[in-house]
Amino acid sequence: MNQSESGQSFSLEESAGYDRRILNYIQNAAAHGLYEIRGLGAKRRLPHFDDLVFLGSSLSRYPLEGYREKCTTKTILGTRFAKKPIELEMPITIAGMSFGSLSANVKQALGLAATEAGTSTTTGDGGMTSEERLSSKTLIYQCLPSRYGFNPDDVRKADAIEIVIGQGAKPGGGGMLLGQKVNPRVAEMRTLPEGIDQRSACRHPDWTGPDDLTIKIQELRELTDWEKPIYVKIGASRTFNDVKLAVHAGADVIVLDGMQGGTAATQSVFIEHVGIPTLAALRQAVEALEDLNMKDHVQLIVSGGIRTGADVAKALAMGADAVSIGQAILMALGCNSETYIQNETHHSAIADYNALGTAPGYCHHCHTGQCPVGVTTQDATLEKRLEPQVGARRVKNYLQTLNMELTTIARACGKQNVHHLEREDLVALTVEAAAMARIPLAGTSWIPGYSNF
Amino acid sequence: MDSVIFDLSQTPLREVNQFLHHNANGKPIKILNPNGAHNIAIGLDSPISVEIAGHVGYYAAGMNQLANVTIDGNAGTGVAENMMSGRVHVKGFASVSAGASAQGGLLIIDGNASLRCGISLKGGDIVVGGSVGSFSAFMAQAGRIIICGDAADAIGDSLYEAVIYIRGTVKSLGADAQFEPMSETDYQTVGELLAKAEFCHDPKEFKRIASAKQLYHWNADANQEY
Numbered sequence A: 001m002n003q004s005e006s007g008q009s010f011s012l013e014e015s016a017g018y019d020r021r022i023l024n025y026i027q028n029a030a031a032h033g034l035y036e037i038r039g040l041g042a043k044r045r046l047p048h049f050d051d052l053v054f055l056g057s058s059l060s061r062y063p064l065e066g067y068r069e070k071c072t073t074k075t076i077l078g079t080r081f082a083k084k085p086i087e088l089e090m091p092i093t094i095a096g097m098s099f100g101s102l103s104a105n106v107k108q109a110l111g112l113a114a115t116e117a118g119t120s121t122t123t124g125d126g127g128m129t130s131e132e133r134l135s136s137k138t139l140i141y142q143c144l145p146s147r148y149g150f151n152p153d154d155v156r157k158a159d160a161i162e163i164v165i166g167q168g169a170k171p172g173g174g175g176m177l178l179g180q181k182v183n184p185r186v187a188e189m190r191t192l193p194e195g196i197d198q199r200s201a202c203r204h205p206d207w208t209g210p211d212d213l214t215i216k217i218q219e220l221r222e223l224t225d226w227e228k229p230i231y232v233k234i235g236a237s238r239t240f241n242d243v244k245l246a247v248h249a250g251a252d253v254i255v256l257d258g259m260q261g262g263t264a265a266t267q268s269v270f271i272e273h274v275g276i277p278t279l280a281a282l283r284q285a286v287e288a289l290e291d292l293n294m295k296d297h298v299q300l301i302v303s304g305g306i307r308t309g310a311d312v313a314k315a316l317a318m319g320a321d322a323v324s325i326g327q328a329i330l331m332a333l334g335c336n337s338e339t340y341i342q343n344e345t346h347h348s349a350i351a352d353y354n355a356l357g358t359a360p361g362y363c364h365h366c367h368t369g370q371c372p373v374g375v376t377t378q379d380a381t382l383e384k385r386l387e388p389q390v391g392a393r394r395v396k397n398y399l400q401t402l403n404m405e406l407t408t409i410a411r412a413c414g415k416q417n418v419h420h421l422e423r424e425d426l427v428a429l430t431v432e433a434a435a436m437a438r439i440p441l442a443g444t445s446w447i448p449g450y451s452n453f
Numbered sequence B: 001m002d003s004v005i006f007d008l009s010q011t012p013l014r015e016v017n018q019f020l021h022h023n024a025n026g027k028p029i030k031i032l033n034p035n036g037a038h039n040i041a042i043g044l045d046s047p048i049s050v051e052i053a054g055h056v057g058y059y060a061a062g063m064n065q066l067a068n069v070t071i072d073g074n075a076g077t078g079v080a081e082n083m084m085s086g087r088v089h090v091k092g093f094a095s096v097s098a099g100a101s102a103q104g105g106l107l108i109i110d111g112n113a114s115l116r117c118g119i120s121l122k123g124g125d126i127v128v129g130g131s132v133g134s135f136s137a138f139m140a141q142a143g144r145i146i147i148c149g150d151a152a153d154a155i156g157d158s159l160y161e162a163v164i165y166i167r168g169t170v171k172s173l174g175a176d177a178q179f180e181p182m183s184e185t186d187y188q189t190v191g192e193l194l195a196k197a198e199f200c201h202d203p204k205e206f207k208r209i210a211s212a213k214q215l216y217h218w219n220a221d222a223n224q225e226y
Helices: A020-033 A104-117 A130-135 A152-157 A186-188 A209-222 A239-248 A268-273 A277-292 A309-318 A328-335 A350-355 A388-412 A430-438 B015-022 B185-199
Strands: A053-054 A075-077 A087-090 A092-094 A120-122 A140-144 A162-166 A231-234 A252-259 A299-303 A322-327 A340-341 A345-347 A426-428 B004-006 B029-032 B049-053 B066-071 B085-089 B106-111 B123-128 B142-147 B164-167 B177-180 B207-211
Touching: A053 A309, A053 B207, A075 A299, A075 A426, A087 B164, A092 A104, A104 A120, A104 A130, A104 A140, A104 A328, A104 A388, A140 A152, A152 A209, A162 A209, A209 A239, A231 A239, A231 B015, A231 B066, A231 B164, A239 A252, A239 A277, A268 A345, A277 A299, A277 A309, A277 A430, A277 B015, A299 A388, A299 B142, A309 A322, A309 A388, A328 A388, B015 B029, B106 B185, B123 B164, B123 B185
Parallel strands: A092 A120, A092 A322, A120 A140, A140 A162, A162 A231, A231 A252, A252 A299, A299 A322, B004 B029, B029 B049, B049 B066, B066 B085, B085 B106, B106 B123, B123 B142, B142 B164
Antiparallel strands: A053 A426, A075 A087, A340 A345, B164 B207, B177 B207
16 A cells, blocks of 8 residues: 555556566657667676585584684686796686776776785786786787787787687677767777767688687697787686586686676677576586596686685686686776775765766667776776776775685685685575585485486 | 799698798798698798798688788688788688688689678778688778679678778668769779789779768668668
8 A cells, every 4th residue: 555645545566578678768769760779797696606605624624723724725727728827816817808898097007906905807808008008917808799909019028818719798699889889089099080880790701610610729829939828708608518618619718707797898689688698607617628538628717696705716616727716896986986086085975977878887878988086098088097006006905805815715624725616615595506506405315307205 | 933832732721820920031931732622821920931831721821910811712601810911812702701801912813702791891902803602801900802793781880980992782781881872992903903913903993882881970860770
């Protein structure tokens, strides 16, 4: 029962199928005749790492002293064929995000933070900027379908190459960069006219299937005299088969991006309705590697909704060698924050969120290029809201926190090395998570669809 | 200067490519018995001449910078893909994606080129003596493609600033591609590129295809053509 203003009571029943969100969607579609484009990742609730917990040590397992005993986080990627594998201080890397979607200041901040934390950054759909190469000690260079700015000099400057097949937010789709963000420098790097609405290719121009990919990988190895690791990044869909094919094609490292992974701009229907959750994809990827007897020969990096040290620990326990973070890194920089920091002072950004029709905590307007906190913008005024040194400090702090949380959990599970975390350390809290992660429901030995009681 | 000769039936490809990267020192190179091997002469970055005596597989002369590579035979997928500068000459036919995403340099194909010739082109020039397959110049962003023969379906689909000059017939134009009148500059461009490729056609026989630029911006009424 509801009360009207006049005090009269009447009954309002909202439809489950046609709730206010769907009504809004239908009315928007009717008004504009064009789908919605937005940034970031899936917003719907999905089975995720939150649905798992660690068992920790007790009588049957022996813990390590949380503040004293060593627990290493060193991570080595690309040991299969490359002469110079990637050596990192932590199993937490920064995901590929383009200069174009992000400002040059942000790319520089990420490089500085990663260098200090001992991890890597990754270029994106738009080539390598000098700021990024100079600031990032370990830089992974993406080879994408669009090949914007892709050139052999930058391949030689990179520490590893990542061939991007797809992205968790949009497996089967190419990138997008709306005209507002295609400023003169971005346009030049991508060989495009300034201000156009750029829609990147979704397929590579010079290869199509897995057999072609094998030869493409060899080409990049020949170019780099077999020195640099070759990563292959896939969006999570038919993960078991895709991982097998990527391994067969000769990848040193698989980068697996689940559907919670972010994007700078994509149709929201794509973000919410294509791809599978990180939890399910990770389990399939690990199974594929085990099936091929390639676990620990080919390393696995997982991304798509990694936010906390617990998420990192759970990903590692399920069989990942490292994680990669995009959206949460942007949030560490101030994405969706009420204020931005300029000249050592906090300034309110709320009016600018409102001008975009949103508010802190809800913003996904990366595609507009009008980021109120200066992260996903090419606007000369807005980009100054993210100062590289401030951003670098915040990202470094964030990475350090995750790494400390990770070792806290590892020690509690009695591990001297975070890579020793194992599936046996985990149980699931929901039936869905148990089935997808193939981890028993807490207090039982039941894995739905896999084992009997 | 005497050529350095490699026989791919004797020397592993990896050794040959590493020599080309680090030890060529300007010497002309001849590669015998390629037998369709993939990835021959990848990533050259000095002004050397390389002659490959026979057919090559995928990505021959890929990502070339400065070098002058001649293939005395047919070329597989992606010949001279992502070329930055220099010159690659295929004396036979070329398979799919010839000159894909090339940012500079000149690719000459004496025979026909298959599907997607010049896909994603970013500033390089391609001259094809024969005809090209469907979806050639797909999403080509910059650069010029000269086709002395005919084009199959959907030539120039989703073009940006790249320009196509064609002498023969076009089965169909791709989305947003259109014929445009030839200007004096166009005739001059065609004449210069034909001369570089050593083809003797009259530039007056060529027609220009470029982007109608209707897909440069989102358009709610475009009926999903993009």
